[in-house]
Amino acid sequence: MIGYLTRHPDKLIELTLEHLELSLISVAVAFVIAYGVAMLMYRFRFLSVPVNGLCNAIFAIPSLAMFAILIPITGLGEVTAIITLILYNQFILTKSISNAFLSIPASTVEAATGLGMSKRSIYWGVKVPMALPGIVSGLKMSIVSTITMATLAATVGAGGLGVLLFDGMTMKQWNQVLWGVLLSSVLALLASSLTHRLETFTLARSRGEGKRKSTI
Template identity: 35%
Template sequence: MSYLGTHWAHVLALTGAHLELVLAALALAFAISLPLGVVAARSARGSTLILGILGALYTIPSLALLAVLVELFGLGTLPIFVALVAYAQFVLVRNVAAGIRGVDPIEREAAIAIGMTPRDLLLRVELPLALPVIVGGLRIAAVAMIALATLGGYVGANGLGALIFNGLALHHSDEIVAGSVASGALAIAVDLGLRGAERALR
């Protein structure tokens, strides 16, 4: 742990870069998952198709996916960014769809009966009521992405992974420990924060 004591500023900067990468990927992932989740909630066939594809994507080993993405995008932040966005889809889409499907049918019908358009129904009733479940998905995705993002160190992305892979290459176990501990602490902090948000929304 002495490494953390002497290099805390460096670790903190890498933690910041790590969080930045995860949040950017999470934001894009969420923007993609929202319409996909709405489609999956609306039609059984859409749900089977979308979740089938995303489920298959989810089962690809992350290192293999990363290797392919490096072929496509070269080294650096981009391949790990794309990998994070892709892996988050399954959980996010599933939770958006589950949240919308979980809306009380009586509230949904009341919304139609009083004259809401399909757009009003989605924006004023379904998504607000689905929000706790959607935030639950964001939480699970964020925690998984924080761990997964350390692989970015292998392909030259900035973040805690850089510290871990540097440690691995140079047999500096204290760097590996520092990177892992920081990544774990970040995951726990994000988990607690979003858990609180989830609870406040219920």
């Protein structure tokens, strides 16, 4: 592995950056879509059943089969990989975001209304801070699973660390395969660690712990 690193450092860096870019774009777009859908589900509760059913159905489709469905429409490359990752992310994100808002106690909202707060103020000042830990928790799962699944993007010519895995297995270059496994694992662990810290911070803020400390 050390020998492969000294011979191909540029390739390892390039594929790692490609993998990271592919994952972050997919999660970012998926989050925007999922947030909008979750807000519709929160406002119109009857949408929960069909939306969750659709997300479950999409998630049940094997990733390679999803690639096969999209290739005739979007062709080979990053677009197909990103669309696939966005679709799979809806399963995690829409449920985590909608559940985070649904878990807010009605008494808290009623108390804020009684204090004369506007709907806009209640949303941004009460609902969003209380829902944020659940949202970040879902985002953590989404990022980690996307980094893992993005290795399959190499099968449609989208690059990333999957290139090391599939090319290595084809040519029986196991040091190359090990680098693909190692780098993708490191990215997933780093993402999990960072988002866990953010989750802990938002949970403390939602409980008012940070505010109490700042007044001491």
